[in-house]
Amino acid sequence: MDKKLSLQLDLLVKDLERDTRVVVFTGAGMSAESGIPTFRGKGGLWEKYDPAVVATAEALQLRPRAVWEMHDTLRQTIAACKPNPGHDAIAELEDLFSAVTVITQNVDNFHQDAGSTNVYELHGNAWRVKCVAEGKSWVDRTVPYEELPPKCQCGAMLRPDVVFFNEPLDEAVLNKSFIEAGKAKLMLIVGTSYTVYPAAYVPILAKQNGALLVEFNIEYTGLSAFADVSFYGKSGEILPLFVQKLKNHLAKKE
Ligand code: OAD
Numbered sequence: 001m002d003k004k005l006s007l008q009l010d011l012l013v014k015d016l017e018r019d020t021r022v023v024v025f026t027g028a029g030m031s032a033e034s035g036i037p038t039f040r041g042k043g044g045l046w047e048k049y050d051p052a053v054v055a056t057a058e059a060l061q062l063r064p065r066a067v068w069e070m071h072d073t074l075r076q077t078i079a080a081c082k083p084n085p086g087h088d089a090i091a092e093l094e095d096l097f098s099a100v101t102v103i104t105q106n107v108d109n110f111h112q113d114a115g116s117t118n119v120y121e122l123h124g125n126a127w128r129v130k131c132v133a134e135g136k137s138w139v140d141r142t143v144p145y146e147e148l149p150p151k152c153q154c155g156a157m158l159r160p161d162v163v164f165f166n167e168p169l170d171e172a173v174l175n176k177s178f179i180e181a182g183k184a185k186l187m188l189i190v191g192t193s194y195t196v197y198p199a200a201y202v203p204i205l206a207k208q209n210g211a212l213l214v215e216f217n218i219e220y221t222g223l224s225a226f227a228d229v230s231f232y233g234k235s236g237e238i239l240p241l242f243v244q245k246l247k248n249h250l251a252k253k254e
Helices: 004-015 026-036 058-063 064-078 087-094 110-114 171-181 201-208 234-254
Strands: 023-024 099-104 119-121 124-131 137-139 158-162 186-190 213-217 229-232
Touching: 004 158, 004 229, 004 234, 023 087, 023 171, 023 201, 026 087, 026 110, 058 064, 064 110, 064 124, 064 158, 087 099, 087 110, 087 234, 099 171, 110 171, 119 171, 171 201, 186 201, 186 234, 213 234
Parallel strands: 023 099, 023 186, 099 119, 186 213, 213 229
Antiparallel strands: 124 137, 124 158
């Protein structure tokens, strides 16, 4: 391991205790090494698709097929990929700390697949579908769909149970996320461009309530000036190193 990185990680873990309340806030960069494209930047989904055409409630009404084609393609991509060592490292935090919450903007279910048990999904889940007439939602892992848009048994159209642009977030999930963020002593912020609200309030709330903010990203972001420390590199490489340091540190204390 690079000496500077090793020293920085030593400094980070030295004051952490098993009862430190930890919240992990994640974005698309978290799953980049799994093979899921991010939204912004080179090769990002919003370079290929116009969100106004494929990711709004209006688009779903006017062009449901276009919306579903993009979403079905994303589901196929997710189905062909799996969690990476960064997701595994975050799941391992539950063995090391007594209270760990993951708040994610991602819809790929990879935190749960890796073993995290306390995950708040701010933007929904790509595997969930919702009947536009009845409002019921459920998990449907059919991939790809034979016909787009897929239909509910009642005959109405199904929609992806994800949050489109200009749609409100699930109020209960958002409130629980804000409460957890406010109680955090350590917040890890991984792979987000930190551009989309209200999700981006999560680290602000944590900081206002005294949490240490630690960012993991491949580049400087809008959060970097605000974070207490930023680690620049791939999260799938740095997070496992962080967890290893943490294990050594906690083992020494016992
Ligand atoms: P973005 O695509 O905006 O940002 C991805 C971030 O991940 C960038 O800051 C990259 O530098 C960083 N990144 C890329 N690869 C990485 C790696 N291997 N390790 C660490 N960091 C890496 O994605 P989000 O911030 O998640 O919303 O975007 C927020 C929301 O905007 C999404 O949830 C989605 C989108 O529109 C909805 O769909 C409602």
